[in-house]
Amino acid sequence: xxxxxxxxxxxxxxxxxxxxxxxxxxxxxxxxxxxxxxxxxxxxxxxxxxxxxxxxxxxxxxxxxxxxxxxxxxxxxxxxxxxxxxxxxxxxxxxxxxxxxxxxxxxxxxxxxxxxxxxxxxxxxxxxxxxxxxxxxxxxxxxxxxxxxxxxxxxxxxxxxxxxxxxxxxxxxxxxxxxxxxxxxxxxxxxxxxxxxxxxxxxxxxxxxxxxxxxxxxxxxxxxxxxxxxxxxxxxxxxxxxxxxxxxxxxxxxxxxxxxxxxxxxxxxxxxxxxxxxxxxxxxxxxxxxxxxxxxxxxxxxxxxxxxxxxxxxxxxxxxxxxxxxxxxx
Amino acid sequence: xxxxxxxxxxxxxxxxxxxxxxxxxxxxxxxxxxxxxxxxxxxxxxxxxxxxxxxxxxxxxxxxxxxxxxxxxxxxxxxxxxxxxxxxxxxxxxxxxxxxxxxxxxxxxxxxxxxxxxxxxxxxxxxxxxxxxxxxxxxxxxxxxxxxxxxxxxxxxxxxxxxxxxxxxxxxxxxxxxxxxxxxxxxxxxxxxxxxxxxxxxxxxxxxxxxxxxxxxxx
Numbered sequence: 001x002x003x004x005x006x007x008x009x010x011x012x013x014x015x016x017x018x019x020x021x022x023x024x025x026x027x028x029x030x031x032x033x034x035x036x037x038x039x040x041x042x043x044x045x046x047x048x049x050x051x052x053x054x055x056x057x058x059x060x061x062x063x064x065x066x067x068x069x070x071x072x073x074x075x076x077x078x079x080x081x082x083x084x085x086x087x088x089x090x091x092x093x094x095x096x097x098x099x100x101x102x103x104x105x106x107x108x109x110x111x112x113x114x115x116x117x118x119x120x121x122x123x124x125x126x127x128x129x130x131x132x133x134x135x136x137x138x139x140x141x142x143x144x145x146x147x148x149x150x151x152x153x154x155x156x157x158x159x160x161x162x163x164x165x166x167x168x169x170x171x172x173x174x175x176x177x178x179x180x181x182x183x184x185x186x187x188x189x190x191x192x193x194x195x196x197x198x199x200x201x202x203x204x205x206x207x208x209x210x211x212x213x214x215x216x217x218x219x220x221x222x223x224x225x226x227x228x229x230x231x232x233x234x235x236x237x238x239x240x241x242x243x244x245x246x247x248x249x250x251x252x253x254x255x256x257x258x259x260x261x262x263x264x265x266x267x268x269x270x271x272x273x274x275x276x277x278x279x280x281x282x283x284x285x286x287x288x289x290x291x292x293x294x295x296x297x298x299x300x301x302x303x304x305x306x307x308x309x310x311x312x313x314x315x316x317x318x319x320x321x322x323x324x325x326x327x328x329x330x
Numbered sequence: 331x332x333x334x335x336x337x338x339x340x341x342x343x344x345x346x347x348x349x350x351x352x353x354x355x356x357x358x359x360x361x362x363x364x365x366x367x368x369x370x371x372x373x374x375x376x377x378x379x380x381x382x383x384x385x386x387x388x389x390x391x392x393x394x395x396x397x398x399x400x401x402x403x404x405x406x407x408x409x410x411x412x413x414x415x416x417x418x419x420x421x422x423x424x425x426x427x428x429x430x431x432x433x434x435x436x437x438x439x440x441x442x443x444x445x446x447x448x449x450x451x452x453x454x455x456x457x458x459x460x461x462x463x464x465x466x467x468x469x470x471x472x473x474x475x476x477x478x479x480x481x482x483x484x485x486x487x488x489x490x491x492x493x494x495x496x497x498x499x500x501x502x503x504x505x506x507x508x509x510x511x512x513x514x515x516x517x518x519x520x521x522x523x524x525x526x527x528x529x530x531x532x533x534x535x536x537x538x539x540x541x542x543x544x545x546x547x548x549x
Contacts, residue, residue: 006415006417007415008413008414009414011394011414011415011458012394036456037456037457037458037461038453041438041456042438056460107438107441107527108526108527109441109452109453109505110453110527112451113452113457243439
């Protein structure tokens with residue numbers, strides 16, 4: 001079957017956020033919010049998602065750009081491209097972890113059109129789910145990845161609950177490490193949630209990965225001044241350096257005073273359905289000297305309780321090594 | 331290629347009302363049901379309405395995009411009838427006959443369809459044509475000068491025997507042109523990074539890097 005032409009839809013290009021929210025509300029389940037499109041068009045071409053009404057958000061200039069906030073933090077419009085974030089001097093200067101993470105997403109061309117909002121709100125990459133099978137996440141009653149022969153090399157170490165998919169976003173762990181806040185606008189008004197609460201696992205709702213309700217739009221990400229200019233570490237390990245999603249990624253923000261780690265926030269990507277906040281590591285290393293011994297201890301403590309699937313045991317030493325490096329080399 | 335404007339409209343539109351695509355589309359709403367629906371309710375606010383033609387007034391009333399677009403491609407303004415669900419790669423190749431833009435994977439995973447939008451490298455398979463209204467589009471056909479002199483990157487590709495089979499070359503060249511516009515004297519590593527979104531199944535990567543480094547020296 002030819003999959004090359006997307007099924008037909010009606011396209012709307014509103015120029016105000018209110019207009020977009022109204023359109024999404026008007027068409028409900030049949031509407032789709034479109035930003036860079038890198039993920040959306042794959043869904044459409046494969047005919048796994050078939051919205052009748054597509055609302056192109058890219059004309060909403062109010063959702064674009066990087067602004068300094070009064071408290072010294074930074075506000076990033078959700079439509080800001082990953083390339084803009086990677087090259088922005090404010091981000092590079094204060095939150096280099098985010099510039100590094102954005103620069104490791106997919107490929108240059110995808111970063112040129114891919115938006116931070118789309119990267120954060122993207123759906124699971126489990127290939128069974130993407131193929132369009134009736135898995136739990138798609139509303140069915142089976143997980144095809146968590147079976148004796150299921151291919152689950154990329155899947156989770158924690159948080160399995162019928163579904164074993166992981167959070168695929170490279171920027172999500174960085175946002176959790178920076179304690180960013182997500183600004184959301186919907187038909188019932190606006191709200192703000194912490195990055196850590198923005199992402200949800202299958203135990204809360206198996207059919208979506210974020211708290212975004214249908215019709216809601218992620219409009220901006222606000223990064224508080226708390227961690228500006230701290231010591232950062234970001235590393236993503238993937239099969240290829242371009243295109244591929246992380247096998248494991250690590251993002252850490254820490255304040256080092258007199259050789260001791262006085263404050264730290266750390267999150268790992270691609271090991272759970274949400275960016276995994278490594279609270280145990282944070283507790284273990286806080287107040288400790290930033291040295292090899294602390295780093296090794298941090299690595300060991302990071303993998304406690306990991307429950308591997310048939311083909312992803314390698315993620316345990318990989319995460320341990322990344323956490324060790326984050327403490328030692330940051 | 332010259333006299334492009336006179337060719338507008340002579341290329342047949344892809345046939346969307348028969349074949350496998352229409353079969354799939356019919357699972358949702360067949361043309362007959364659509365026509366019945368129009369007769370019954372008078373409402374024209376569906377994608378089928380756009381595909382099979384509805385007047386400007388009706389589109390404007392529903393708030394959807396208008397199909398006739400003026401696109402700036404390789405410095406020329408061209409008027410094209412574009413479906414809402416049409417990618418830029420399809421418009422370029424099948425409506426405007428700019429077949430130098432290749433379609434490899436059609437999923438943003440190979441880079442063969444790379445074009446420049448306002449001098450920024452972009453996958454045209456993963457961009458709706460309606461999203462680039464008012465922007466400046468450059469394809470491989472737009473790089474040579476009016477007198478036929480090749481762009482320095484194109485010339486360097488020939489001098490350094492850059493391509494092997496050549497299918498990915500237009501995309502590789504446009505990624506390189508985008509890089510040299512923002513960074514005229516890149517290091518080899520910077521070139522490697524800039525071309526990392528373009529696959530070459532012949533594995534001629536080093537030859538491409540040689541070519542781009544040569545182009546940077548010549549310019």
